[in-house]
Amino acid sequence: MVHRYTTFSKGLNIIIDFFLLNVVLYAGFVIENQQLIGQNITENYKLDFLLLNLIWFYCANVNKLYEDIFRRDAIPTIKLTIKALGMYFLIAALLKAAMLQFDLSYTFTAYAFLLFAILLLLWKTAFLLIRKPTRWSLVKHKKIVIVGAGSLGVDLYNHLEINKQYGYKVGGFFDDDLSLRDKGMPILGRIEDCLSFVEQNGIAEVYCALPDVAQDKIKMLMREADRRMIRLKLVPDVKDYFKKNFMVEMYGHLPILTPRREPLEDKANETLKRIFDVAFSLSVLVFLLSWFIPLMAIIIKLDSRGPVFFKQLRSGKDNLPFYCLKFRSMSVNSDSDNKQASKGDARITRVGAFIRKTSIDELPQFINVLLGDMSIVGPRPHMLKHTEDYALIIEKYMVRHFLTPGITGWAQVNGYRGETKEPEYMVKRVEADIWYLENWSFLLDLKIVVLTVWQAIRGDEKAF
Numbered sequence: 001m002v003h004r005y006t007t008f009s010k011g012l013n014i015i016i017d018f019f020l021l022n023v024v025l026y027a028g029f030v031i032e033n034q035q036l037i038g039q040n041i042t043e044n045y046k047l048d049f050l051l052l053n054l055i056w057f058y059c060a061n062v063n064k065l066y067e068d069i070f071r072r073d074a075i076p077t078i079k080l081t082i083k084a085l086g087m088y089f090l091i092a093a094l095l096k097a098a099m100l101q102f103d104l105s106y107t108f109t110a111y112a113f114l115l116f117a118i119l120l121l122l123w124k125t126a127f128l129l130i131r132k133p134t135r136w137s138l139v140k141h142k143k144i145v146i147v148g149a150g151s152l153g154v155d156l157y158n159h160l161e162i163n164k165q166y167g168y169k170v171g172g173f174f175d176d177d178l179s180l181r182d183k184g185m186p187i188l189g190r191i192e193d194c195l196s197f198v199e200q201n202g203i204a205e206v207y208c209a210l211p212d213v214a215q216d217k218i219k220m221l222m223r224e225a226d227r228r229m230i231r232l233k234l235v236p237d238v239k240d241y242f243k244k245n246f247m248v249e250m251y252g253h254l255p256i257l258t259p260r261r262e263p264l265e266d267k268a269n270e271t272l273k274r275i276f277d278v279a280f281s282l283s284v285l286v287f288l289l290s291w292f293i294p295l296m297a298i299i300i301k302l303d304s305r306g307p308v309f310f311k312q313l314r315s316g317k318d319n320l321p322f323y324c325l326k327f328r329s330m331s332v333n334s335d336s337d338n339k340q341a342s343k344g345d346a347r348i349t350r351v352g353a354f355i356r357k358t359s360i361d362e363l364p365q366f367i368n369v370l371l372g373d374m375s376i377v378g379p380r381p382h383m384l385k386h387t388e389d390y391a392l393i394i395e396k397y398m399v400r401h402f403l404t405p406g407i408t409g410w411a412q413v414n415g416y417r418g419e420t421k422e423p424e425y426m427v428k429r430v431e432a433d434i435w436y437l438e439n440w441s442f443l444l445d446l447k448i449v450v451l452t453v454w455q456a457i458r459g460d461e462k463a464f
Helices: 003-032 043-062 074-098 107-132 151-162 178-183 191-201 213-227 265-303 350-357 365-371 383-395 397-402 423-439 442-458
Strands: 142-147 170-176 187-189 205-208 231-234 247-251 255-259 308-314 321-327 375-377 406-408
Touching: 003 043, 003 107, 003 213, 043 074, 043 265, 074 107, 074 442, 107 213, 142 151, 151 178, 178 187, 178 321, 187 191, 191 205, 191 213, 191 350, 205 213, 213 231, 255 397, 265 375, 265 442, 308 383, 365 406, 375 442, 383 397, 383 423, 397 423, 406 442
Parallel strands: 142 170, 142 205, 170 187, 205 231, 375 406
Antiparallel strands: 247 255, 308 321
């Protein structure tokens, strides 16, 4: 295994990253306070530096910058570094704007962060270049054998052959079906011969990939391996339950398998997202909707009879219903809770056609965000009837309700918005929502917001 090199690489990167950060911060202090050269840093500056160090620690950990750093490829490493830097700069800028006691000037902050970004990316590039020619030479590949040449054992063999970074070299299989040799399988002998072969040939570990029905043979191998001081690892057959990677947690001696990663289950991420939602929504309400709602009320009332706002029960987080707010874009009708708007829909008013095309009708949902019913970014909330109907025909449809619904979302900026005439279109939308659930990051939310604004300016043919 390469865990010892992973630990070394992780420690080295942490030390150098924080060294570069503090060198840059100290350089900024000296430049801004040349009269204090040779003297100790003031207490206020120390507190500011400590805070900036803690922010970098948070950003690096949220983006998992120091995890799997020896085995992670170059491009993902650089991408994660840029994401961590982006989050770091954003949080620090907000901090500077919000805290009057933050002693570092805007000029110093800008120059220091730019210099830190350059030095950090140069260091990461240098690390990757140094690692490249020696990456696998540092790994002393362990010789292993696999017990069980069934589909599970073959899958393990193929995976280890492709992924050399795990540090294993498979010597062959042990299986009671010796006829598999005729099919080209490297069968070394029967299961009962395995441990003797391991002792005689310097094999480091044995991987047992026998099916659950072979419990007696598995227990025998475990007893004999312990007696002979041979490392034995069990490969549970869970491929029929999960068709992709999953997380494993240990509750005592019980392995708990989770089919998907959910970053927003982390309280820190959930809190960060909520802070962004509240801050963004308050800004929109104070600077835009405070005068825009009265203006729209007059325009809508002059255009057609009925209320200014359209309220509709929609499916929220955990499938709990809530009243979603919009500017009314249709004449009052009895089909609004079960019939989607379509192109050329006679129910849409003249003003409604414009505000739907420009997504202005969605703006009151910032009130929903402040109330906690919605988020800025998340799966779009659907009518209750649509939730009931699609839950019956789309396998993972309800998974999207693990998240708080959003004003905009990953599905919307990728073209899956508007009317859903065919179930296949809704399947694509659900897949995009689940991808967002599994891959959430703060920077992804910012990206979706920017793309949404751009699409609103450019216009979207699916907005009607």
